Amino acid sequence: MESNYRVVYDKFWQDIKKRDPKEITAARALSYSSYTRQFVVMFFNEEYIVDSAKETIWRKADGYVPDVVATIIILNYLAYAQPLPESAPNWVSIKEIPGGMIFYSAFHKTAISVLIEAFGHQTSRLMTAARSLGGQAGPFGDASVVFRAFPEIPLCVIVWQGDEEVRANATILYDPSIELMLRSAISIDLGIYLAGQLKRLAVEAL
Known part of the structure; x- marks a missing residue:
């Protein structure tokens, strides 16, 4: 370790x-x-x-x-378990989580780029890979999946499919309440972990 x-x-x-x-x-x-x-x-x-x-x-x-x-x-x-205040569901990027901007470059390299490589030119593979992690289809992009890392911690993976004219893209969104449950660096690790698991599952499904 x-x-x-x-x-x-x-x-x-x-x-x-x-x-x-x-x-x-x-x-x-x-x-x-x-x-x-x-x-x-x-x-x-x-x-x-x-x-x-x-x-x-x-x-x-x-x-x-x-x-x-x-x-x-x-x-x-x-x-870090503490009672959470009542709040409406919402989605934010890692940049909007306190401290997230510091880690964004590394996050893009080790999470976003991984998602683009695995699913950016075949978005249908995302849902297939997501099922064993409990993912549910989301409403965004060309393909999106909402996960529950823990019962109180949702994440949303979104992929936009690329072609000869448009670059593929992807992102991971968090609920803002994550800052009350995980350290900023651990929130980053969570997104990286999820991207890695999805890529692994996509490769295993081939």
Whole structure:
């Protein structure tokens, strides 16, 4: 594990352990067993077991251990759990999230460009790749899909198909409330993670 991720990883586990699990379950759509000291978290349509005693995370269905990026995202979701204010659904780009502009160049290279490469000239592949992640068809672009990274955190992937005259394009939109649930850098990681998973699923479907 890279050193910067290790620091964040250790901090999030300690932050979770310091909190009353009832505070976390009251603020997030998840469950907790005081007997096993385990949370059950929905992450992209899959249940994950978060064991705060052993500091381990695995997928309930098959025991799969998520990669370091997914692990950090899940830990951040728990560590930052606070009640959310009422707000109307909305979509914003990463540039509109506090701190997002700082990371935009890297985000475009590692998320947007990945989506354009995978789906920009065959947008029909997006929905096929999205199904196993719980994606639902959206109303934007030539193809768009709305995902629930967590029950309270939606993301929308949009692709515009390119041809000989028009360049393909893509974007990932967030609900503004994400700034209250994840650090800015982790929000970036979430978009990069989703783009990578969609590309992987598209390749596997070929």
